[in-house]
Amino acid sequence: MKTLVYIDHFKGEVQPASWEAIGVARNWGTVQAVILGASGEKLVKQAYEYGADEVFFCDDSSLDDYRADLFASTLGALATAQSPDVILFPTTTRGRELAAILAVDLNSGVLADVTALELEGTLLVATRPIYEGKLFEKVVCRGRPQIATLRPRAFPRPPRDESRNGSAIRIEKQGESAIQVEGYAVSESRVSLTDAGVIVAGGRGVTNNPAMAGADEATIARKGFELIGELASVLGGAVGASRAVVDAGYIPYSHQVGQTGKTVAPDLYIACGISGAIQHISGIRGAKLVVAINKDPEAPIFKVARYGVVGDLFQVVPALTEAFRKRLGK
Amino acid sequence: MKIVTCIKQVPDTEAKISLENGKVQWGDSPLVINPFDEYAVEAALQQKDKHGATVVAICIGPDSAREALKHALAMGADEAILISDAALENLDAQGAAQVLAAAIRKIGDADLVIFGRQSIDSGTGLTPAQTARRLGWPLLSLAGSIELNNGRVRVERVIEEGRQIVSAALPAVLSVVQSIGEPRYPSFMGIRRASRATIPTWSLADLGISAPTPLVEQRAMFAPPSREQPCEFIQGETVTEIAEKLVEKILAEKVL
Amino acid sequence: MDFSLSPEHQMVQKMVREFAQKEVAPVIREYDRKQEPIPWVLQRMGELGLLGISFPVRYGGQGMDYLSLGLACEELEAVDSTLRVVMSVHVGLCGLTLLQWGTEEQKRRFLTPLAKGEKIGCGAFSEPGMGSDVAAMRTTARREGDFYILNGEKMWISLASKADFALVTARTNPEAARPSEGLSTFLVDLHSEGITRGDLHGKMGMRAGSTGWIHFRDVRVPLENRIGEEGEGFKITMSAFDHGRYTVAAGATGVIRAALEASTRYARERVAFGKPIAEHQLIQQKIAAMLTDYEIARLLYWQVGWLKNLGRRCTRETSIAKKFATEAAFRAANEAIQVHGAYGYMDEYDMERHLRNIRATIIYEGSSEIQTLIQAGYALGMRQDKPLRCEPPAYDAEEWTKPA
Numbered sequence: 010m011k012t013l014v015y016i017d018h019f020k021g022e023v024q025p026a027s028w029e030a031i032g033v034a035r036n037w038g039t040v041q042a043v044i045l046g047a048s049g050e051k052l053v054k055q056a057y058e059y060g061a062d063e064v065f066f067c068d069d070s071s072l073d074d075y076r077a078d079l080f081a082s083t084l085g086a087l088a089t090a091q092s093p094d095v096i097l098f099p100t101t102t103r104g105r106e107l108a109a110i111l112a113v114d115l116n117s118g119v120l121a122d123v124t125a126l127e128l129e130g131t132l133l134v135a136t137r138p139i140y141e142g143k144l145f146e147k148v149v150c151r152g153r154p155q156i157a158t159l160r161p162r163a164f165p166r167p168p169r170d171e172s173r174n175g176s177a178i179r180i181e182k183q184g185e186s187a188i189q190v191e192g193y194a195v196s197e198s199r200v201s202l203t204d205a206g207v208i209v210a211g212g213r214g215v216t217n218n219p220a221m222a223g224a225d226e227a228t229i230a231r232k233g234f235e236l237i238g239e240l241a242s243v244l245g246g247a248v249g250a251s252r253a254v255v256d257a258g259y260i261p262y263s264h265q266v267g268q269t270g271k272t273v274a275p276d277l278y279i280a281c282g283i284s285g286a287i288q289h290i291s292g293i294r295g296a297k298l299v300v301a302i303n304k305d306p307e308a309p310i311f312k313v314a315r316y317g318v319v320g321d322l323f324q325v326v327p328a329l330t331e332a333f334r335k336r337l338g339k
Numbered sequence: 340m341k342i343v344t345c346i347k348q349v350p351d352t353e354a355k356i357s358l359e360n361g362k363v364q365w366g367d368s369p370l371v372i373n374p375f376d377e378y379a380v381e382a383a384l385q386q387k388d389k390h391g392a393t394v395v396a397i398c399i400g401p402d403s404a405r406e407a408l409k410h411a412l413a414m415g416a417d418e419a420i421l422i423s424d425a426a427l428e429n430l431d432a433q434g435a436a437q438v439l440a441a442a443i444r445k446i447g448d449a450d451l452v453i454f455g456r457q458s459i460d461s462g463t464g465l466t467p468a469q470t471a472r473r474l475g476w477p478l479l480s481l482a483g484s485i486e487l488n489n490g491r492v493r494v495e496r497v498i499e500e501g502r503q504i505v506s507a508a509l510p511a512v513l514s515v516v517q518s519i520g521e522p523r524y525p526s527f528m529g530i531r532r533a534s535r536a537t538i539p540t541w542s543l544a545d546l547g548i549s550a551p552t553p554l555v556e557q558r559a560m561f562a563p564p565s566r567e568q569p570c571e572f573i574q575g576e577t578v579t580e581i582a583e584k585l586v587e588k589i590l591a592e593k594v595l
Numbered sequence: 596m597d598f599s600l601s602p603e604h605q606m607v608q609k610m611v612r613e614f615a616q617k618e619v620a621p622v623i624r625e626y627d628r629k630q631e632p633i634p635w636v637l638q639r640m641g642e643l644g645l646l647g648i649s650f651p652v653r654y655g656g657q658g659m660d661y662l663s664l665g666l667a668c669e670e671l672e673a674v675d676s677t678l679r680v681v682m683s684v685h686v687g688l689c690g691l692t693l694l695q696w697g698t699e700e701q702k703r704r705f706l707t708p709l710a711k712g713e714k715i716g717c718g719a720f721s722e723p724g725m726g727s728d729v730a731a732m733r734t735t736a737r738r739e740g741d742f743y744i745l746n747g748e749k750m751w752i753s754l755a756s757k758a759d760f761a762l763v764t765a766r767t768n769p770e771a772a773r774p775s776e777g778l779s780t781f782l783v784d785l786h787s788e789g790i791t792r793g794d795l796h797g798k799m800g801m802r803a804g805s806t807g808w809i810h811f812r813d814v815r816v817p818l819e820n821r822i823g824e825e826g827e828g829f830k831i832t833m834s835a836f837d838h839g840r841y842t843v844a845a846g847a848t849g850v851i852r853a854a855l856e857a858s859t860r861y862a863r864e865r866v867a868f869g870k871p872i873a874e875h876q877l878i879q880q881k882i883a884a885m886l887t888d889y890e891i892a893r894l895l896y897w898q899v900g901w902l903k904n905l906g907r908r909c910t911r912e913t914s915i916a917k918k919f920a921t922e923a924a925f926r927a928a929n930e931a932i933q934v935h936g937a938y939g940y941m942d943e944y945d946m947e948r949h950l951r952n953i954r955a956t957i958i959y960e961g962s963s964e965i966q967t968l969i970q971a972g973y974a975l976g977m978r979q980d981k982p983l984r985c986e987p988p989a990y991d992a993e994e995w996t997k998p999a
Contacts, residue, residue, distance in 0.1 A: 019498070019499070019500045020500075022500065024499070074503075075503070076505070077468065077471075077478050077480065078472075078477060078478065081472070101499060102480070102481055102496075102498045102499060103498075105464050105465065105468075106465075106467075106468040106478065106480055108465070109432070109464075109465035109466075109467075109468035109469045109472075110468050110469065110471075110472045110478070112433055112465070112469065112554070113433065113436070113469050113472040113473060114472065116554070117554055118431060118432075118433060118553075118554030118555035119432065119433075119463065119465050119555065120555065121432070121462075121463035121464065121465055122462065122463070122464075124593055134558065138462065138563075139460060139461055139462055139560070140350070140356045140363070140459065140460055140462075141352065141459050141462070142563065143355075143356040143562075143563070144356055144358065144363065144560055144561070144562055144563070145560065145561055145562075145563060146557050146558075146559065146560045146561075147557070147558045147559045147560075147561075148555050148556065148557050148558065149555070149556050149558060150554060150555055150556075151552075151553065151554050151555070151556055152554045160593070161595075162590060162593060162595045163593045186477075187476075187477035187507050187508065187511075188477050188478075188479065188505050188506070188507045189505060189506050189507065190503065190504070190505050191493065191504040191505060191506055192503075192504045193500075193501055193502060193503055193504065194495065194501055194502040194504065195501040195502070206595075207595070244595070252943060262625065276594035276595065277589065277592075277594045277595060287861075287864060287865060287938070288938070288943060288944070290864075291860070291864055297592075297594050298589065298592050298594045300585070300589065301570070306572075311570045311572075312570070314570045315568065315570065315571065315592070316570065316571050316572075316573055316585060316588050316589070317570045317571070317572045317573070318572070318573050318581055318585060319572060320578065320581070324578045325578055325581065325582065328578045328579050328581070328582035329582045329585060329586065331579070331582065332579070332582040332583045332585070332586040333586055336583075336586050336587075336590065406602075409602065409606070410606075413606055413610075524610045524613060524614055524643060525606055525609075525610045526643075526644060527607070527644045527648060527657035527658070527659050527663075528644075528657065528658075530603055530606040530607060530610065530659075531603060531658065531659070531996060533602075533606065534601065534602040534603035534606060535603075
């Protein structure tokens with residue numbers, strides 16, 4: 010079985026889920042990877058290291074900037090020439106739409122945002138969330154090649170073998186683009202609570218740090234939210250707060266989570282030093298995974314948490330930030 | 340100028356979704372316009388406010404989907420068309436794109452087609468790109484802002500790394516994200532108009548196409564494992580060890 | 596007979612609900628605590644057309660019917676009473692009374708800016724020494740050429756310090772055989788010379804609202820600002836109360852609903868004695884009572900909306916709806932606090948605010964005692980509606996939506 014994996018990158022910065030896709034494909038047989046744009050040249054070796062058997066590369070200057078139509082046409086020509094059984098993309102902004110366009114060109118279907126895969130012969134049986142993760146479906150693709158986009162971090166990253174290497178197989182870009190790239194702007198990284206995929210929230214516990222005995226509550230709370238902010242930033246998330254600390258004036262109201270604050274539905278909610286008053290708990294009912302850090306093992310927040318740590322947030326939160334940083338390679 | 344917005348009707352986000360005899364149930368929650376598509380209507384109306392335009396909302400769905408179209412009309416869309424056909428029951432993303440492209444061609448003279456980024460039911464997010472490809476028009480996806488000037492459209496795409504500013508000649512297909520601006524409330528005048536509007540229904544025969552063959556086939560649906568599990572307390576010798584264990588647990592949940 | 600809401604009504608409901616829940620609910624606690632009106636709320640309600648909801652389009656209104664007005668009030672008061680108060684005084688007391696009693700010229704000149712939300716109106720009837728006893732009013736208006744000269748003080752006036760216009764009833768003929776026949780009503784520009792006004796502080800509820808006083812000292816009101824004939828002031832004031840009470844009844848229904856929703860939600864979540872309190876019968880009893888009251892209150896105000904649409908006098912039905920809904924809302928808020936236990940006593944949950952707010956509605960726009968007398972009067976044949984020179988205008992969809 011032969012799989013073509015699209016290595017998604019922006020100016021040479023790879024989306025790590027691309028390697029996860031290689032990892033999946035390696036279990037099935039031959040892995041071909043494709044990298045478009047000159048800035049991706051340094052990724053060729055890495056693709057081999059993660060397990061690609063062949064790496065196609067195009068450094069045509071028209072591919073320096075991502076444009077859906079041109080990228081899709083170039084991929085389409087490669088797919089037609091190589092006729093893989095499967096084409097995998099990471100579910101990124103680019104991966105999703107390239108898969109979509111390629112499916113039109115190749116008259117096949119897309120298994121989008123897949124979180125688990127099984128193989129029946131050469132048929133992929135994909136599990137994917139529907140209704141915002143309230144349900145899952147199992148789907149198969151009736152067209153060939155089968156196309157799928159894989160949700161980042163749903164599959165393990167394969168081990169990297171630095172001894173592996175190979176050459177870049179040059180391909181030509183195909184087609185023209187009707188899209189003109191005029192420039193880039195950095196995004197303001199303010200994540201709003203209601204839209205946030207990850208929320209790290211602080212409660213009364215931020216005012217309680219034995220190591221800062223003598224300091225006033227406001228100073229301790231500022232430090233607490235600084236630590237919480239660092240964890241949120243490593244996870245690309247937003248900072249939330251319980252009513253108690255909002256009322257005390259340690260953080261603006263816009264951060265409040267709870268019945269009269271905001272009802273949130275993040276994928277991950279990390280409650281730090283929040284005891285879990287009922288109105289707070291009902292405000293996080295939509296969260297997919299709740300993790301709680303609290304000194305009090307009897308705190309009601311642990312009743313709704315999937316994972317808990319009984320401990321001081323001033324120690325646990327920075328350790329968690331560090332551990333995520335290491336593990337996510339940030 | 341003519342702007343077509345493609346919308347879908349879905350169960351309310353607040354709905355408790357469950358499965359009964361293999362069918363999706365949403366209790367007594369209402370069916371509403373897909374929240375992301377409200378931004379698409381808003382984006383279209385913003386351009387109408389600025390440049391003057393006829394905004395046409397289209398929706399594939401059963402008769403009940405008229406309510407979603409009425410919402411678009413109440414917000415200020417000028418026309419609405421329901422595409423409804425018994426043969427469209429098991430439509431996948433690509434089938435939807437095929438049908439929408441045919442409808443957009445039949446409407447004619449569209450300068451812009453605007454989608455929401457994805458639906459909250461099937462959530463594939465494929466249809467905008469596939470419709471663009473079917474039409475052969477440029478796709479400017481995930482637009483956070485839109486400018487029209489001299490027959491060109493310029494958007495700031497909100498991507499993982501920041502914003503990419505791109506432009507293309509009209510006609511073009513856009514999908515929009517929330518930074519386009521909060522959808523306006525329906526106006527009373529809009530409500531009056533919407534409640535009295537007759538919304539034409541187009542069948543596949545009206546579009547002159549046959550039912551698309553599904554390329555993605557659903558085999559099963561299931562509810563995610565119950566989260567009623569008790570809290571698992573992570574323990575360890577050092578706080579570092581606890582943190583590392585916890586990170587592995589969280590990553591294994593695949594929520595990130 | 597049809598008890599279903601039309602698609603139009605459903606859309607109005609949804610739109611107003613979204614506004615109130617999305618924009619006001621998140622900040623109301625803060626302003627209630629500060630005892631300040633939300634600074635942007637009047638302007639926003641104007642932008643959304645709420646301030647002109649049930650006036651004909653040709654007078655700058657939105658051309659919706661009376662039931663839409665009621666539905667909007669229910670949605671607004673489900674979030675906070677002060678939002679509905681705006682509707683009561685601006686749309687009800689002032690606007691609809693102008694629509695009923697104003698001349699064509701007055702409607703064009705005075706109603707249009709109110710309906711467009713460009714100007715804010717209120718109703719000024721109560722005085723420091725009188726509320727329910729309208730005929731005992733002491734503010735005077737003395738005719739002097741083409742003007743009336745107003746002197747006196749009005750009190751407990753919602754939006755007194757915010758409004759541009761007030762509908763004011765004053766005594767023009769102290770010699771009248773019956774005191775109620777000596778009154779006349781005026782639309783007074785509150786920016787006129789001789790007017791001082793201010794807010795009252797220390798209210799139990801309605802703390803995000805503005806309630807105040809207006810003092811008139813030799814205020815010159817042009818003849819063309821007199822609404823109706825001289826001596827019609829009592830009847831006009833009673834018409835104003837009919838309109839106002841309708842909005843109060845509809846709004847109070849919203850508080851019952853808010854209490855019901857909060858209580859059912861909380862009762863399902865809160866566990867006591869090993870099970871959700873929703874499974875305890877004494878909690879069920881409270882919730883059942885709220886549900887019943889909600890249904891009754893809603894049917895009563897819907898009936899008034901329907902009668903108003905037909906252009907029928909409905910003082911009797913409005914009085915019943917107002918008395919029932921306000922008292923039931925107080926009960927519901929009170930019981931909802933009980934359901935919430937100690938939490939209900941805190942302003943984190945909305946019920947203590949609703950309770951403080953709704954208490955006022957049992958007093959104003961005709962206290963429950965006055966409503967009781969009105970109802971007894973009708974029942975015993977001591978009270979009859981005599982034809983008015985200007986009957987309340989019926990809702991005519993075509994006529995009301997014709998462009999200006």
